[in-house]
Amino acid sequence: MDRTPPEILRQTLSYRSRKFDFEVNQLRLPNQVEGEWACIRHPGGALAVPVLPDGRLVLVRQYRFAAEGWLLEFPAGTVEDHEDPAATIAREIEEETGYRAGTWQHLGDFFLAPGYSDEVIYAYLATDLEKLEHPPAGDEDEDIEVLALTPEELIAAIRDGEPVDAKTVTAFWLYQQLNSAEL
Template identity: 40%
Template sequence: MKKFEEKTIKSEKIFNGKVINLQVDEVTLPNGKTSTRETIKHPGAVAVIPITKNNKIILVEQYRKPLEKSLIEIPAGKLEKNENPLAAAVRELEEETGYTTKDLSFVTSFYTSPGFADELMYIYISDQLVKMDHPPQGDDDEFVEVHELTLEEAKQYVIEERIHDAKTNYAILYLHALGRM
């Protein structure tokens, strides 16, 4: 038995969507009592920390409906069914920024919200970017603006909460800790 394991008694699928699925599980707790867990199932996601030859971070600004505001973030997106995370990272980089790379290095992966979701995000980095002449079109319902910021500018954006999501904050902290820029 896993430490503090909660055994599922029954599971009810509530919603199956394009991005997430929601289910409600009845579970047996480690102390023998029962409880209910609302769980979001997500296919996983990727994000890229793209660094230009001028030592600037390429970020994208887009409107986030759940927050009712725009955020500036590192390029990212969800995995398609059976998609390799490395291939997905290159795809998202190309679609969102118009850059590509043949040198993408894995940094880490982490669960974005383990209290209610199983989304696992993979983070990659590249400083070997090439501007594409004809970048692929992104999603029809996705509108982004590309920004290039120094690490110091990005840190200021964090303070101003223009950068206000976990993956991008992680990226900035990672770059700061490396002393790369």
């Protein structure tokens, strides 16, 4: 299999927003087939799987416009320009949940939807949580409910049809794999 990257014949920025860009590319594949591919260019996101001392997971339920409903998610945020993803999630966990993690462990990185976006999620395990007396103010455009669920309760919620996003499911799987490896 030829792994030569396609040749970019033309690249057009179609839209620039606060969080991402949308571009359309005319490409020539190594097999000489030409076509048009559209892509969302995103700076990436950082996510935490926060675990309380009793083993419960800290999640947020927030309204997501594109999904037209409330989703159960691990706290996460967009990586800012020239920001380390670890700094992103340290800030986001405090703003979204009111907790600060004393210990961090990198769980892995994964693409969210590589068919149309280059967004990478940087996932971390956050432990040794302390509840902040005065948490920093969150983003004014977020409406968030903070929950603490056991892993079994999270699985039951998903099975019962609670809407959950893909990054939460993937990070939960990574967390479960880490726990099984440590047993």
